Amino acid sequence: MRFSVLASGSTGNSVYIETEQHAFLVDAGLSAKRMEQQLESIGRSMKQVNGILVTHEHSDHIKGIGVLARRHKVPIYANEKTWRAMDGLVGEIPMEQRFHFDMEATMSFGTLDIQSFAVSHDAVDPMFYVFHENGRKLSIITDTGYVSDRMKGHIAGSDAFVFESNHDVGMLQMGRYPWSVKRRILSDVGHVSNEDAAVAMSEVVAQKETMIYLSHLSKDNNMKDLARMSVSQTLETCGIRTGEYVHLFDTDAEKPTELVPV
Template identity: 40%
Template sequence: MFKFCSLFSGSSGNALIIWNDQTKILIDAGVSGKRIQAALRSINIDPHTLDAIVVTHEHSDHASCVGVMSRRFNLPVFATRGTWRGMAGWIGGVNEANIRHFNSNEAFMIKNIEIRPFSIPHDAADPVGFSFLYDGRKITVATDIGHMNDRLIENITGSDLLMLESNHDMVMLEEGRYPLVLKKRIKSDYGHLCNDIAGQTIAGLAARGARRFLIGHLSAENNYPELAYETVSRCIAGSGLCVGNGIELYVAGRNEASMVFDI
């Protein structure tokens, strides 16, 4: 078994979990420890059985409770040096032995799960997405992406499950009430991925054989689950395939756990 669940996903906080019979890894901890623990219990995972936290980048919606979770459950925290520099000053003390580093684009192991981090274009110090490999299966998480590039496509290709950002609807963002500077940041090459680009990316991967997709990190202000789902479905249909007919598409909730994917 190789399982994955999105506990929280969106600009207000992120926490995901991936596990098999020997290893449990929390990916990001951007909501309170209390809420993460409750969400874990809701899918029958005892937080005391976690093995590690891996962190994508230092933005507070991903890192705010990394320190709390590490201290509470004595968990090693794996992050790039850039991410550590960005978060060390405000997440509270982390036991020296629990401070672990990895290099973006260099694979490492946590117990029996191989982790392949890859750089993502986003306005943080050294942000990454992750592919997790176990027993010939690959689960990939890629959110907080300003734009797609060939390297990124290469990394997310061949995933048995891909969680991809589908942050905003371009029209809602442009016509919405966000200040201009924030709109510019989100739309920039180092901001967030819109529904259309997520849809085109997924359609391209589906055309090459990928089957299971979870879209996430939706904006509360400039998107809603039905619209993201519709837009991505339409893109998939545009490439001659059909959601439901061999292609699975799900939307990760902002405040509730997704289904448990058994890959």
Template identity: 45%
Template sequence: MRVSVLASGSTGNTSLIETPQHKVLMDAGLSGKKIASLLADVEVDIKEIDMVFLSHDHSDHSKGLGVLMRRYPQIAAFSNSGTWSYLTESQKIGQIPVEQINVIEPGQTKTFGDLDVTAFATSHDAAEPQYYVFTSGGKRMAFLTDTGYVSSKVKDVISDADAYMMEFNYDDMMLRNGPYSWNLKQRILSDVGHLSNEDAAMALLDVVSSKTKRIYMAHRSQHNNTAKLAYDAAKQILINGDAPLPSDVQLIMTDADKPTNLEQI
């Protein structure tokens, strides 16, 4: 299994998971043209994508999905029934080809040849948010952003993974002292908002293991965080703390419009 976080941030999110049998997108929160360009940067043709797994309906995760489904009929798109109901009724991403809609509910694991995908519910102010663990060739990668907190149930699902993409959305003091309205600050700080740097690192402390080789630090706010603050928080809590991580673990910063290397997990 090879993975690249193609783009991550408030302007749009999408990642690539590649196995010998599949090329899969996790979210499609940019234009179809931009997603194709990001894939080309890691030498993958968008016509090779055969599945997309959608986390929730917010536009920075979903806005390109309708275009991809209409333009590339080979794509099977997956999310839960609550998210599909909202997207089809609102037509937020346009007319969606019914034959390409597939359902995976929280708590379900589905197998697609050499790839197993497990969905789990998260806490965010969307219709029915969920994220996924992708397993192939004995390796597991867990994706988790856009959640106000990480429950013990979620920790059970994502524990002991070989790699994580985890939300490091904001620095607490930058958010509190920043330009956002108090209502928006309260939303971000709430149980249906986002994870702070410290929240993310503390959640990881409970789930990482000696198997964990990569932690992709994702969904960083442009206004309420910096790469250095996120990295320093993760290092302080994980690397210098009691996390049972191998000495060669990598903390990888993701970018809003530049993909990480397509690397084997």
């Protein structure tokens, strides 16, 4: 199993995952043209993609889905409430390409098992995914206001995480956003801060080689260096020294990460 974070941030989000037999996108939050370009930059194309897994209906996660579905005849997977919420946002998608992926369910594609789990975000029925193949585990969790014990149970012991590290609380509080937006981000249905993300990570990381990709960073209320430093310091406070067996990686809104094995 290999993966690349094609884009991560408030302007668009997508992760590419492949095995020897199958390839999937989690979300397609860029335009169809940009999605195709991002895939091309890692040596892949939509012709190889067997499906797009939708997490929730916010535009930075579904922007390119309708055009990609129609242009490439690719199956789209989402839960029932998310499908209803997407109607009118993604245009017409043929029924033969519309698949239901229930909450807290597992679907299998050859050697790949994909498990869905609920998160806490201000969407109708948001969920993210854990990928299992040949004893290896990749967890993707962004767009959640907090990380519950139930979420931790799903993602614990992963070999790789794409983990939300959205904002620095101080930058957010002192920033230009209206108070209503700040309150939403800080709420239980908003986004996880650097420090809260690190505390959650400290409780799910196993004592083995682990990759953590810090994702969905706010353009206005965070910086890559700050997120990495904050997460590293908090993990160290919790007894985990990064660089030993836990390794932190940046993600970017424009540039895909390297396609790497889990």
